[in-house]
Amino acid sequence: MRSVSIIGVGCTKFGERWDVSLRDMVSEAGVMAIxxxxxxxxxxxxxxxxNMSAGRFVxxxxxxxxIADFAGLSRLHLPSTRVEAACASGGLxxxxxxxxxxxxxxxxxxxxxxxxMTDVSSGSAADALAAAADREWECFFGATxxxxxxxxxxxxxxxxxxxHDQMAEVxxxxxxxxxxxxxxxxxxxITVEDVDRSPVVADPLHVLDCSPISDGAAVVVLAPxxxxxxxxxxxxxxxxxxxxxxxxxxxxxxxxxxxxxTVHAARKAYxxxxxTPDQVDVAEVHDCFTIAEILAIEDLGFVEKGEGGKAxxxxxxxxxxxxxxxxxxxxxxxxHPVGATGIKQAYEIALQLRxxxxxxxxxxxxxxxxxxxxGSGGTALVHIFSR
Amino acid sequence: MRSVSIIGVGCTKFGERWDVSLRDMVSEAGVMAIxxxxxxxxxxxxxxxxNMSAGRFVxxxxxxxxIADFAGLSRLHLPSTRVEAACASGGLxxxxxxxxxxxxxxxxxxxxxxxxMTDVSSGSAADALAAAADREWECFFGATxxxxxxxxxxxxxxxxxxxHDQMAEVxxxxxxxxxxxxxxxxxxxITVEDVDRSPVVADPLHVLDCSPISDGAAVVVLAPxxxxxxxxxxxxxxxxxxxxxxxxxxxxxxxxxxxxxTVHAARKAYxxxxxTPDQVDVAEVHDCFTIAEILAIEDLGFVEKGEGGKAxxxxxxxxxxxxxxxxxxxxxxxxHPVGATGIKQAYEIALQLRxxxxxxxxxxxxxxxxxxxxGSGGTALVHIFSR
Numbered sequence: 001m002r003s004v005s006i007i008g009v010g011c012t013k014f015g016e017r018w019d020v021s022l023r024d025m026v027s028e029a030g031v032m033a034i035x036x037x038x039x040x041x042x043x044x045x046x047x048x049x050x051n052m053s054a055g056r057f058v059x060x061x062x063x064x065x066x067i068a069d070f071a072g073l074s075r076l077h078l079p080s081t082r083v084e085a086a087c088a089s090g091g092l093x094x095x096x097x098x099x100x101x102x103x104x105x106x107x108x109x110x111x112x113x114x115x116x117m118t119d120v121s122s123g124s125a126a127d128a129l130a131a132a133a134d135r136e137w138e139c140f141f142g143a144t145x146x147x148x149x150x151x152x153x154x155x156x157x158x159x160x161x162x163x164h165d166q167m168a169e170v171x172x173x174x175x176x177x178x179x180x181x182x183x184x185x186x187x188x189x190i191t192v193e194d195v196d197r198s199p200v201v202a203d204p205l206h207v208l209d210c211s212p213i214s215d216g217a218a219v220v221v222l223a224p225x226x227x228x229x230x231x232x233x234x235x236x237x238x239x240x241x242x243x244x245x246x247x248x249x250x251x252x253x254x255x256x257x258x259x260x261x262t263v264h265a266a267r268k269a270y271x272x273x274x275x276t277p278d279q280v281d282v283a284e285v286h287d288c289f290t291i292a293e294i295l296a297i298e299d300l301g302f303v304e305k306g307e308g309g310k311a312x313x314x315x316x317x318x319x320x321x322x323x324x325x326x327x328x329x330x331x332x333x334x335x336h337p338v339g340a341t342g343i344k345q346a347y348e349i350a351l352q353l354r355x356x357x358x359x360x361x362x363x364x365x366x367x368x369x370x371x372x373x374x375g376s377g378g379t380a381l382v383h384i385f386s387r
Numbered sequence: 388m389r390s391v392s393i394i395g396v397g398c399t400k401f402g403e404r405w406d407v408s409l410r411d412m413v414s415e416a417g418v419m420a421i422x423x424x425x426x427x428x429x430x431x432x433x434x435x436x437x438n439m440s441a442g443r444f445v446x447x448x449x450x451x452x453x454i455a456d457f458a459g460l461s462r463l464h465l466p467s468t469r470v471e472a473a474c475a476s477g478g479l480x481x482x483x484x485x486x487x488x489x490x491x492x493x494x495x496x497x498x499x500x501x502x503x504m505t506d507v508s509s510g511s512a513a514d515a516l517a518a519a520a521d522r523e524w525e526c527f528f529g530a531t532x533x534x535x536x537x538x539x540x541x542x543x544x545x546x547x548x549x550x551h552d553q554m555a556e557v558x559x560x561x562x563x564x565x566x567x568x569x570x571x572x573x574x575x576x577i578t579v580e581d582v583d584r585s586p587v588v589a590d591p592l593h594v595l596d597c598s599p600i601s602d603g604a605a606v607v608v609l610a611p612x613x614x615x616x617x618x619x620x621x622x623x624x625x626x627x628x629x630x631x632x633x634x635x636x637x638x639x640x641x642x643x644x645x646x647x648x649t650v651h652a653a654r655k656a657y658x659x660x661x662x663t664p665d666q667v668d669v670a671e672v673h674d675c676f677t678i679a680e681i682l683a684i685e686d687l688g689f690v691e692k693g694e695g696g697k698a699x700x701x702x703x704x705x706x707x708x709x710x711x712x713x714x715x716x717x718x719x720x721x722x723h724p725v726g727a728t729g730i731k732q733a734y735e736i737a738l739q740l741r742x743x744x745x746x747x748x749x750x751x752x753x754x755x756x757x758x759x760x761x762g763s764g765g766t767a768l769v770h771i772f773s774r
Contacts, residue, residue: 059522252456
């Protein structure tokens with residue numbers, strides 16, 4: 001397998017993008033990434049795009065061919081493949097693109113992620129998102145994602161003494177980080193009291209414990225590391241790429257306070273990268289709800305199981321802490337256009353490792369990690385990056 | 388790149404399967420394929436599943452993890468990836484699985500395809516299918532798939548003198564083939580007069596020119612050829628695998644009587660396989676409408692451009708003809724559960740090359756081809772198989 005590097009990145013502003021359509025956003029991010037990599041369309045061998053549910057959100061499938069078409073590449077008849085693993089669709093697109101280059105099958109490959117979620121009502125959006133869970137055994141009985149993560153939160157609180165204030169600290173931190181990120185959906189500082197006073201969605205989760213409904217697209221350009229320097233002064237190597245699955249339904253899981261898919265994907269990715277979790281300098285993790293970030297930093301081995309809440313409370317995971325988590329603002333505050341999130345995570349880590357993250361730069365960041373989850377943990381992707 | 392072979396196949400009955408759900412069907416076909424390959428779950432390294440629109444049809448996304456879960460494989464935490472390219476989703480899953488094995492990244496890989504279309508009204512199904520075309524520039528203006536293919540048919544008739552009776556011959560032939568295939572949706576012989584007398588959907592296409600709404604699933608198991616004999620007496624090698632894209636919208640195309648994506652994918656697949664079209668003994672091609680089979684056999688190089696109608700009329704493409712096309716009954720009469728079709732094509736070709744196609748067996752078939760199209764040609768996949 002060949003070493004693979006990121007040679008270009010692009011990302012739209014995340015938020016309620018009523019001025020543009022899905023195809024506009026992916027073109028916008030694509031142009032940024034292609035210009036960043038200083039390549040032309042003729043250099044591209046293949047495209048992969050992560051998208052969860054454009055069929056439901058904008059009544060459009062066939063997203064692979066669509067993005068090649070709207071990028072002006074249809075005359076080249078490139079293979080363009082849409083992949084889907086719910087909210088992990090972006091990370092899955094990245095992994096398929098990595099494999100295409102690592103295998104020697106392709107040289108220059110585009111990995112894109114996109115979701116346009118605000119063209120439907122929030123009720124329709126919630127129902128579309130529920131399609132990431134087990135429709136027949138969870139959603140038909142009334143469970144939505146806040147309810148599923150609330151159950152995980154409840155058990156984590158009971159078993160490890162985690163408090164809602166600790167969860168709220170995750171939201172406070174990620175909103176602070178987002179204030180430093182130009183593309184973030186929210187540029188609003190919040191407090192623990194704000195989270196507590198916000199309406200309860202599914203006890204113990206309040207509105208401000210939840211990531212928003214968002215529009216956005218992100219693109220990265222990959223190349224074999226051996227030729228990456230031709231295109232780019234600071235290629236970022238992808239030194240680990242792993243994917244794992246688990247049951248869709250929570251009730252079939254071994255344990256509700258651990259996402260086994262994360263644990264398995266992380267183990268493989270660390271082994272590929274030949275590093276241990278304590279060598280990671282900066283990470284983007286899947287904080288679809290505040291409790292999800294707490295589970296993630298435990299399952300990724302950054303802290304002991306049960307210590308995730310305390311880590312947030314003590315500032316370990318804030319900018320300036322031992323391991324800054326979600327410097328982009330995370331899903332919580334940068335926004336969560338579901339198919340785009342996994343690629344936006346790679347975008348953020350690439351900026352950090354290049355030293356181009358501006359006011360949210362983590363000093364001397366050399367190794368970064370991105371963690372993307374589908375549903376309540378039915379799929380997990382872990383990627384490790386190195387300067 | 389390593390040589391890749393099919394070591395097991397399975398396919399459900401196609402049709403209106405109101406007795407089972409999407410997950411039941413994919414498990415049913417999966418068990419058949421796994422038993423056929425004489426492997427166990429522990430042998431499997433990865434899964435790929437083609438599905439077009441379960442989000443619309445059964446309100447379920449996250450199909451990769453779902454099928455691993457319902458196959459009882461969740462304890463293994465295998466990577467399981469859903470891919471989508473509209474009606475070419477199955478062929479796309481096959482290609483991703485081929486690449487995973489060819490690259491040396493995985494050994495035993497499952498390629499599945501599934502669609503459950505009959506749980507919604509036929510109007511809803513037609514609208515879901517329209518998401519394969521360009522929603523903003525075609526469907527919002529009233530175009531559906533019969534209308535798009537009708538335009539191609541009209542131009543083909545004007546330019547090459549193709550007649551509707553010639554198109555009807557495609558339907559007559561494929562219904563006859565389907566009568567010989569136990570899994571086919573229709574076991575009904577029809578005549579040219581039946582096609583002519585059936586209601587017009589979009590002139591010149593009648594109801595009996597159109598493939599039906601169907602439920603079904605198909606699965607193939609792939610392995611490196613070097614170890615395939617351990618599992619299977621008659622492994623079928625995949626000697627060509629290619630994918631190409633084109634504009635989603637017809638009005639952006641160079642020519643409406645050719646699918647350029649088919650031409651490009653075929654050229655690559657023939658080059659990989661080092662064969663010419665006249666060496667193909669049996670082929671499954673994408674006959675979503677009768678005109679589509681005529682375009683396909685021209686674009687694949689089996690007959691000259693403009694000669695496709697005559698080929699059907701003269702029996703060239705029937706069982707017993709020079710090049711039997713769609714011995715399964717094709718999309719037209721075997722049925723077209725869109726995400727399953729590309730894998731069902733591989734299933735049929737594998738049976739033919741093994742000599743296990745029963746009453747529809749093509750004698751001494753050594754080389755087979757499968758051709759799967761997304762939308763009106765935005766994506767095309769071509770696979771070539773050898774005994």
